[in-house]
Structure formats: structure tokens, C-alpha cells
Amino acid sequence: MSQLHLTGIVLRNMRRRTAESSLVMLTLALMGATVFTLTLVLRSADLGFQRGIARMGADVMVVPAGWSGPAEDFILSGTPSSFFLSDDVPTLLRNVRGVREVSGQLFIVSASLECCAVGKTQLIAYEPDTDFTIAPWITERLGPIRPGSNDVIIGSLINLQPGQTARFYGHKFNVKGRLAPTGVDYVDRSVFIPMAGAREMIRNAPVAAHIPLKIEPDELSAVLIRSDGMDPGELAIRIEAYFPELSALPAREMLSRARFGLEGPVWGVAAASAVQWIGGLLLMGAVFSLVLGKRKREIALYRVMGARRRHVAQLLFGEIWILSAIGGLIGTVLGIGAVIFYARVFSLRWNVPFEWPDPAYVIWLSLACIGFTLFMGFLGTWLPVIRAARSEPYALVRQSD
Numbered sequence: 001m002s003q004l005h006l007t008g009i010v011l012r013n014m015r016r017r018t019a020e021s022s023l024v025m026l027t028l029a030l031m032g033a034t035v036f037t038l039t040l041v042l043r044s045a046d047l048g049f050q051r052g053i054a055r056m057g058a059d060v061m062v063v064p065a066g067w068s069g070p071a072e073d074f075i076l077s078g079t080p081s082s083f084f085l086s087d088d089v090p091t092l093l094r095n096v097r098g099v100r101e102v103s104g105q106l107f108i109v110s111a112s113l114e115c116c117a118v119g120k121t122q123l124i125a126y127e128p129d130t131d132f133t134i135a136p137w138i139t140e141r142l143g144p145i146r147p148g149s150n151d152v153i154i155g156s157l158i159n160l161q162p163g164q165t166a167r168f169y170g171h172k173f174n175v176k177g178r179l180a181p182t183g184v185d186y187v188d189r190s191v192f193i194p195m196a197g198a199r200e201m202i203r204n205a206p207v208a209a210h211i212p213l214k215i216e217p218d219e220l221s222a223v224l225i226r227s228d229g230m231d232p233g234e235l236a237i238r239i240e241a242y243f244p245e246l247s248a249l250p251a252r253e254m255l256s257r258a259r260f261g262l263e264g265p266v267w268g269v270a271a272a273s274a275v276q277w278i279g280g281l282l283l284m285g286a287v288f289s290l291v292l293g294k295r296k297r298e299i300a301l302y303r304v305m306g307a308r309r310r311h312v313a314q315l316l317f318g319e320i321w322i323l324s325a326i327g328g329l330i331g332t333v334l335g336i337g338a339v340i341f342y343a344r345v346f347s348l349r350w351n352v353p354f355e356w357p358d359p360a361y362v363i364w365l366s367l368a369c370i371g372f373t374l375f376m377g378f379l380g381t382w383l384p385v386i387r388a389a390r391s392e393p394y395a396l397v398r399q400s401d
Contacts, residue, residue, distance in 0.1 A: 032331025098230035125198030170208025324377030328370030
């Protein structure tokens with residue numbers, strides 16, 4: 001029996017049994033979609049974490065003790081936050097062995113009132129003279145400029161335009177430029193203000209906006225540190241030992257904790273998916289057994305006409321492989337659609353940033369998904385196919401009567 005003849009028989013059998021074929025194909029598509037979606041979500045979240053940490057540009061972030069959670073949420077997912085420490089902290093940290101550079105930042109959340117051009121937005125005040133985190137983004141996008149005290153740089157998702165005047169707490173700022181999209185919310189959804197301009201805004205807020213900001217003139221929110229080569233984890237331990245009132249967050253450990261935080265939801269979804277896969281395997285086995293029960297005369301006729309057992313097995317497995325491949329392809333399309341449609345929901349629900357992998361990874365994952373559905377299709381129908389292929393023609397005819 002030639003391969004071409006076998007393929008023709010397989011396709012005709014699939015057309016004759018549309019309902020059963022569609023059920024098997026849909027089951028495999030759902031299996032493939034869950035695998036594809038889970039893997040792509042994990043990869044996208046991991047890339048988002050990595051990019052967020054890289055964009056921070058520091059080895060260690062120092063915040064007030066007890067504020068490490070909000071600080072991590074801010075860096076990893078852009079959740080607006082405000083917390084404060086004394087401005088003498090950078091000077092103290094410069095004297096710690098292992099510290100190469102320090103730069104202070106102040107975090108302020110804008111109000112959802114007329115005094116602010118954009119409400120509930122993170123305002124990040126930075127020191128242009130010591131900054132090593134924000135300046136590279138500005139240079140990358142706008143060239144070697146030095147913003148004035150009232151010149152702000154906006155993230156790509158802020159609803160303002162370069163050249164406009166923006167008010168925050170009644171203080172006028174000039175929108176000097178817009179940063180390129182990064183995929184990291186704490187950059188894309190923030191407004192960056194030189195520290196002198198932010199201090200002036202705070203001083204004038206009670207009169208200009210009738211909203212006194214509860215921020216002392218000498219307060220900061222965080223101090224970013226570059227090490228001189230010392231392991232950031234060791235440096236963080238050293239800082240907390242010297243200054244118990246501070247929390248030191250190594251960038252690498254923030255990334256590890258963020259990944260660990262995903263394990264609970266992911267394992268829960270994986271467990272539910274495993275139950276679905278087991279149910280799908282049983283369903284495919286039952287459906288294919290039922291189909292083969294109706295095709296016993298047909299299989300017996302193939303055997304009488306000279307087809308060997310392996311030809312019968314090739315015929316039946318051929319149907320499964322075609323259905324599995326189509327199901328895997330549908331599952332891939334469904335998975336991509338689910339991630340695109342629900343990416344923002346995933347990000348907000350799990351409090352993680354999302355960064356799409358490169359096209360080569362998505363293509364590789366699509367092929368792996370199709371391979372998975374081929375394997376699951378084979379596994380779910382292996383037993384009924386082997387039984388049918390090994391049966392003698394006479395027994396098959398008697399069983400069909």
C-alpha cells in the first residue's frame with residue numbers, strides 16, 4: 001500500500017467523520033493552547049522582570065526599613081508609591097566599603113485633581129549631578145542634553161507632548177522630551193523631574209495647589225547604589241548591618257523574588273491543566289475506540305485486500321497525526337490571542353511587567369506546541385489503534401455483527 005494511497009484514505013476518512021474528528025482536534029487544540037499560553041506568559045514575565053531590573057541601572061536600592069515590598073512593586077511593575085528617608089543617607093552610604101556610586105531619588109504620586117496635568121502618576125525626582133540611572137535613558141533618546149530644573153522628561157505612555165507645559169501640584173514644568181518605549185511601566189508611566197524643580201514644587205504646593213505635601217525639604221525616597229565589584233547581596237547585608245533603619249534590595253534578589261512569586265499561580269494553573277490533559281487523553285481514547293468500533297468491517301476489508309497490520313496502524317495513526325498537527329496549530333493561534341488579549345490583565349493580576357519574546361522564540365514555541373499535541377494525540381489513541389491493527393479480519397467482522 002503506497003504512502004500516497006494511505007494519505008488519500010486518511011483524508012477521506014476524516015471527511016466522512018467530521019464530528020468525531022472535530023472533537024479530537026478541539027481537545028488537542030485546548031491542550032496545546034494551555035501549554036503555549038503558560039510558557040509564553042512565563043517567558044514574557046521573566047523578560048519583563050529582567051528588563052525592569054536592567055533599566056533600574058543600579059546594583060542595590062536602599063529604602064526605609066519596612067518599605068521593601070512597595071519599592072519592589074514600583075521597580076518591577078510601576079505601581080505608584082511614596083516613601084521617605086533623610087537626605088544624609090547618600091553621604092553615609094558613600095563611606096560603606098563596596099560602594100562606588102550613590103544617587104538619591106524622591107518618589108511622589110501626582111493627585112487626581114486640577115492641580116496636576118496627569119493624575120495618579122509617579123513623579124520621580126533625581127539628582128542630575130550624581131544620577132547614573134535616568135541620564136542614560138535621556139541621552140539614548142534625546143542626546144547629551146541637560147534639562148533645567150523645571151524641564152521634565154516623560155515616559156512613553158504619559159499623555160503629554162514635548163513642548164507642552166505641564167502642571168503638577170500647581171507648579172509649571174516644561175515637557176522637554178519623551179523617552180522611547182521600554183515595556184517597563186515604572187519608566188513608561190513616570191515623569192522624571194530634576195530634584196531642584198521637585199523641591200520648588202513641594203515648597204509652593206500649599207499656595208499653588210492648596211495641597212500641602214507631607215514631604216520634608218530634605219527627604220528622599222531611595223538611594224541607588226553601584227558597587228565597586230562587591231557582590232550586591234553581600235553589600236546589601238553590610239548596609240543593613242550598619243544601618244538597621246534601612247532596607248537594602250539587591251537587584252538580582254528582586255528578580256529572584258519576583259520569579260518565585262509567580263510560582264504559586266503558575267503551579268496552580270499547571271495542576272488544573274494536567275487534570276485537563278488527563279481528561280482529554282481519556283476522551284480521545286473513548287472517542288477513537290467508539291469510531292474504530294464502527295469501522296471494524298472497513299478495517300477487516302483492508303486486511304482481506306492485503307493490507308498488513310502495520311499498514312492499518314499507519315492509516316489510523318495518520319489520521320491522529322493530521323488531527324494533532326491541526327489541533328496544535330489552532331492551539332498556538334489561540335494561545336497567542338489569549339496572551340495578546342489578556343496581557344494587561346495578567347500584568348495587573350500578578351503585578352508583573354510583560355515583555356514579548358523575540359519572534360524566533362515564538363516560532364520555536366509554536367513548533368514545540370505542535371510537537372506536544374502530536375505526542376498527546378499518539379498517547380491518547382495508542383491502545384485502541386494497536387488493538388484494531390492486531391485483530392484478525394474474521395474476528396473484526398464477527399464483532400461488527
